[in-house]
Amino acid sequence: MKAAVLVFPGSNCDRDCKTAVETSVNGKVEMVWHQETELPSGLDLIVIPGGFSYGDYLRCGAMASQSPVMAAVKREAERGVSVLGICNGFQILCESGLLPGALLRNSGLKYVCKPIELTIENRTTRFTNAYGNKQTVWMTQGNGDGNFFADADTLKAIEDNDQVVFRYVENPNGSMNNIAGIINKAGNVLGMMPHPDRAFEDALGSADGAPMFKSLLKAAVAA
Amino acid sequence: MKAPPLKAKVHVFLKPGVLDVQGKAVEGALHGLGWDGVANVRVGKLLEFDLDGSDPEAAKGELKAMCEKLLANTVIESYKVEVA
Secondary structure, three states: OEEEEEEOOOEOOHHHHHHHHHHHHOOEEEEEEOOOOOOOOOOOEEEEOOEOHHHHOOOOOHHHHOOHHHHHHHHHHHHOOEEEEEOHHHHHHHHOOOOOOEEEOOOOOOOEEEEEEEEEOOOOOOOOHHHOOOOEEEEEEEEOOOEEEOOHHHHHHHHHOOOEEEEEOOOOOOOHHHEEEEEOOOOOEEEEOOEHHHOOEHHHOEOOOHHHHHHHHHHHHHO | OOOOOEEEEEEEEEOOOOOOHHHHHHHHHHHHOOOOOOOOOOOOEEEEEEEOOOOHHHHHHHHHHHHHHHHOOOOOEEEEEEEO
């Protein structure tokens, strides 16, 4: 599997994502700086990592969504390449319009940093098909703006189209419908606040993130 | 001689239906200080900048485009522009 991890000024999970893909599925990972206007050819996966791109100035993910590399990501996403946005990456995907909704300040006003349990709501996606019958997973959460919001019509459409992939068992931040992660209609762009990249082997406290990369490997081989 | 720039102001606030947790916290703090009459606090942003041009109406159009593209996230925020 060939993957690219984007690097913005202020990204801090970019190396985690690289290691997660390498360790989980022995993928080949290239780091791509945000000023690049082209992505490497033949990618199976683009990862937009967590962190505080551009210092969260203006809004989380707002500046990053306008950076040159995101124009290339949009082109690749339209071609059907898998895009995974984690934490700040989810915020960037929402800001760029690749995913619906937005992430607001956590309802408790606090930065939430802890292991968190999620239900898998849709196990047929290319990101989740290797989870088998596993009902819940543990990953870690670390953000101040993870409170998913969408207007009533958008929220209904997300639910009706089975675009909710993960929900919190216990809602940590006020997210509507306990939403922790959603996928686009086409099924190739996933955004989630919890970190599969911090949960890919038992030494990290959970290996529940690894099946996500294994799912993506299956999709890459099948393509 | 170059004309002086227009002075632009852009106000960005969370839309009415979107919970403003910062506003709620500030409101609670003001109540705690004894200002019981305070209600509906909203915390927003004010951006000020200079803008080349002499036509305020054309400038407002530019500012709206800036808001739609970057300065506001219209999923959750509304904006108001001023030019002087």
